[in-house]
Amino acid sequence: MKHKKYSNKQGISLLEVIIFISILSLIFLATVFVTTSSLQKAQYNQNKIKASRFSEELVEWMRGEKEATWSAFVARSADTPGNTYCFNSTSISWPGIGSCSASYGLEDRFLRQATLVGTGSQVKISVIVQWKEVRNTYTIPVDTVFSLWE
């Protein structure tokens, strides 16, 4: 019994080490999970703010076009299903008729297109801004109606 105080019982047992490491790794995993999901949410928020700005921007620009000359504006529109235009450039001007067909060219991330329906004195405008993130596609739709009031 002379050697008892130098026996193996003095250190940390394997079980203790395993428990400690598993608790530690659980904490690390939780932290990483929370942080990455928070980063994703931040990214989503940022894109959503930008996307809603892009859609409002297009509606405001359309309103300007409508205020400038109604006849030129209404000529861009057509009866149901209407005309679809793709506004994927930052400086807005009338493009040729045609949808964006899944090209996310606005700031390399967003897709912005508008459909104009109606002839005569009322035009219905549906603007959508779309972007892809991780494995989801998000859309911001804005609908408005312009009519001739003069």
Added chain:
Amino acid sequence: MGIKKLGYSALEMLIVIGMISLLIPAMFALFFSNLRAQSKVLILQEVKRNGDNALGAMTTIIKQYGRSLHSAIPPLSSNEICTNDNPNFNDGRIYIKDVNGNWFSFYVNQNKIASESSQTGSVDLTNDKVSISSFALTCTRTSEFSPPLVSISFIASQSAITDRQDEKSTLNYQTKVKLRTY
């Protein structure tokens, strides 16, 4: 026979310290990138809030109260712009006469959009956190029978100077309004 070795060997300590030195920077990197992403969202929100507010205020006031446009004060018929004789104006500040004969105007003052009127003086429509550039208020008149059309455009961006292009929040604003009470 000697004493049995107690404690940890140098190799064990080296491995533990090595793992900690890998984990801690990784955690900090995650934490700070998170912080930066959140602050970017806040900045973008602030820029959008200010821009929306300024554009909304300007369009509503011009649409509801604007009666005629002038290039100088006091607003007289001699300095009226965007009339039949003078259908375009894009060179200088526009003073807008309201239904009561008072005037108001919008201009950029120290990177903020200010609204000035003969009744209330000058009021800022945006705050210090946002700086306004390329502000333009112009007017045209498309035909003899239609009221003048006022175009508003500006760029709102964050005030803090940053070298990193991806951290810059810039939003474009542009619209056109017709005077309703012309």
